[in-house]
Amino acid sequence: MKQAISLVLLGVFFLLPLSLRAGPAIFNTDPAVPPVILDTQAPLTCTVTYVIEDASTGDLFAQRIRVPPQDTDQAVDHRLPCPMDVLPRLPNFAREVCTIRALDRNTCVFADMSREFATRPDIANTAADTARCRSDTAKELGVACWMNGPTAVCNVGCGDSEAAALDAARRRCEEKQQRSCPSTAVLAVTDQRLTSPDAPSGQAAKR
Amino acid sequence: MLHLFVPPPLEWNNRTMIARPGLQQSAHDLALINGGVVFGMTPDQVANQIPNMPAGTSWNTLRSAREYLSDVRYFWVRLDDLPLWRAIMPSCIGSASYAAFLFTGNGLFRMSFRLLPDAACPSVTSAAVELFSHYIAVGPSVALGVRYRSMQAEVVDVTDPTAGSLIPVRWRMSPS
Numbered sequence: 001m002k003q004a005i006s007l008v009l010l011g012v013f014f015l016l017p018l019s020l021r022a023g024p025a026i027f028n029t030d031p032a033v034p035p036v037i038l039d040t041q042a043p044l045t046c047t048v049t050y051v052i053e054d055a056s057t058g059d060l061f062a063q064r065i066r067v068p069p070q071d072t073d074q075a076v077d078h079r080l081p082c083p084m085d086v087l088p089r090l091p092n093f094a095r096e097v098c099t100i101r102a103l104d105r106n107t108c109v110f111a112d113m114s115r116e117f118a119t120r121p122d123i124a125n126t127a128a129d130t131a132r133c134r135s136d137t138a139k140e141l142g143v144a145c146w147m148n149g150p151t152a153v154c155n156v157g158c159g160d161s162e163a164a165a166l167d168a169a170r171r172r173c174e175e176k177q178q179r180s181c182p183s184t185a186v187l188a189v190t191d192q193r194l195t196s197p198d199a200p201s202g203q204a205a206k207r
Numbered sequence: 208m209l210h211l212f213v214p215p216p217l218e219w220n221n222r223t224m225i226a227r228p229g230l231q232q233s234a235h236d237l238a239l240i241n242g243g244v245v246f247g248m249t250p251d252q253v254a255n256q257i258p259n260m261p262a263g264t265s266w267n268t269l270r271s272a273r274e275y276l277s278d279v280r281y282f283w284v285r286l287d288d289l290p291l292w293r294a295i296m297p298s299c300i301g302s303a304s305y306a307a308f309l310f311t312g313n314g315l316f317r318m319s320f321r322l323l324p325d326a327a328c329p330s331v332t333s334a335a336v337e338l339f340s341h342y343i344a345v346g347p348s349v350a351l352g353v354r355y356r357s358m359q360a361e362v363v364d365v366t367d368p369t370a371g372s373l374i375p376v377r378w379r380m381s382p383s
Contacts, residue, residue, distance in 0.1 A: 064216035093226035101353045183209040
C-alpha cells in the first residue's frame with residue numbers, strides 16, 4: 001500500500017510544471033540585493049539618507065545609512081526612531097561616498113546650499129543637517145536644483161509622498177536661491193521593503 | 208541635467224561608532240555585472256572573457272600606460288566590439304570610444320572606459336552616466352567607480368580599491 005502511494009506521489013511530482021518542481025530558488029543576482037530573506041512585517045529600521053554633491057562634476061549621490069535600533073527603542077507608526085545621539089556622527093561617513101572618488105575632496109559638499117554657494121562653491125555654504133531625510137519622519141526625499149554650469153545648486157526636502165517631498169525641496173530651493181529650481185529628483189528614504197500599500201518602493205531615483 | 212546616483216547603503220555600528228558597508232559584497236558581485244572580469248586577472252585571463260580577442264595577449268605584449276609613474280601596461284578594445292558593455296549604455300557613443308584594461312604585475316587593477324563624441328554622437332554624457340550608474344551598484348569596497356571629463360572625452364574608471372597610489376591617477380586625453 002505504502003509503495004503504491006509513493007508511486008502515485010512520484011507520478012504527480014513529474015506531472016508538475018518545472019517551476020513548481022524547483023528545489024532551492026536561484027538567489028537574486030542583483031548586487032544591490034543581498035541573498036537574505038527580509039521580514040517584511042518588521043518595523044522600518046532607522047535609515048538616514050544624505051545627498052552629497054561632487055561640485056566639480058555636478059554628480060549627486062544619495063547615501064543611505066541604516067542605524068540599527070537600541071534595545072529600548074519602540075516603533076511609532078511602524079517606524080523605529082533615529083537616535084539623536086548618533087545623527088551628528090553620520091555626515092562625515094555619508095560624505096565619503098564622494099571623497100573616495102574625487103581628486104579634490106573639497107569639491108564634495110552637502111546638497112543643501114545657501115545662495116552664496118553659486119559664487120563660492122565651498123562646503124561652508126552647505127548644511128549637513130538639512131541635506132538629509134530620516135525614515136522616522138519621512139518616506140521620500142526630494143531634491144530641487146538649478147544648474148550653474150556643471151554644478152548643481154540644490155536644496156533637499158522630505159515628505160511622506162513623492163509629491164510632498166518634491167514640493168518641499170522645490171519650495172526650499174526657490175526660497176533659498178531666489179530663483180526657480182527646475183531640475184528635480186526624488187527617491188525613497190529607505191530601501192527596506194514593507195508589505196503595506198503605502199510602503200516606499202524602488203531604489204532608483206526618479207527624475 | 209541632474210544625475211542622482213544611489214550607491215549601496217552603509218550600516219552604522221552602535222558599538223564601534225563606525226559606518227560600514229550594509230551589504231556583504233565580493234568579487235563575485237563584480238563578476239556578475241562585468242562579464243566575468245574581476246581584478247587580479249592576468250591579461251590573457253581578461254582577454255579570454257572578451258569575444259573575438261586574438262590569442263596571445265600577455266604582459267609582454269601590452270603597451271605602457273604613460274600616465275603612471277610605475278610599470279602599468281594595458282590593452283584596449285573598441286566599445287562597439289564589447290557587446291556586454293555596449294548594452295549597458297543605450298545612449299550613443301562616438302565610434303572611437305574604447306575600454307582600456309590596465310594591469311600591474313599583480314594583474315588587472317582598472318578598467319577605463321573612454322567615451323569620445325563624434326559627428327553622429329556629439330554628447331556622450333548620457334552614456335557615461337548610464338555606465339557609471341551600473342558600477343555604482345557595486346560598493347567601493349569591491350570596485351571604485353569614478354566619472355570625470357578629460358577635454359571632450361567622458362571617462363568612467365572602475366578601479367580595484369586595493370590599488371593604493373594608482374587610484375588617484377587620471378587619464379588625460381592628448382590634444383588632437
